[in-house]
Amino acid sequence: MIPFAVAPDPNSVVAGWIPLVLTLALGFVMFLLYRSLRKQMRKIDIPEEGIPTRREPRQDSAARSARPASASVDGKTPEPRS
Secondary structure, three states, X not given: OOOOOOOOOOOOOOOOHXXXXXXXXXXXXXXXXXXXXXXXXXXXXXXXXXXXXXXXXXXXXXXXXXXOOOOOOOOOOOOOOO
């Protein structure tokens, strides 16, 4: 450590406005991060045992039977093999 030629007067050393503004800004950013975390945690669905929490997407029986079994994904019928 390099010693100072003249030691600063402890009565004249003050923190100033810049550290105060930085501390307040840091606190505000932490508050925003906390709110975002809380929002994301509320989206998590933890099911309890034996209690269904979400409905499964059901397919209508008419929609399943409307598409022939031989139809491909794009809706075209496959050509017969020789």
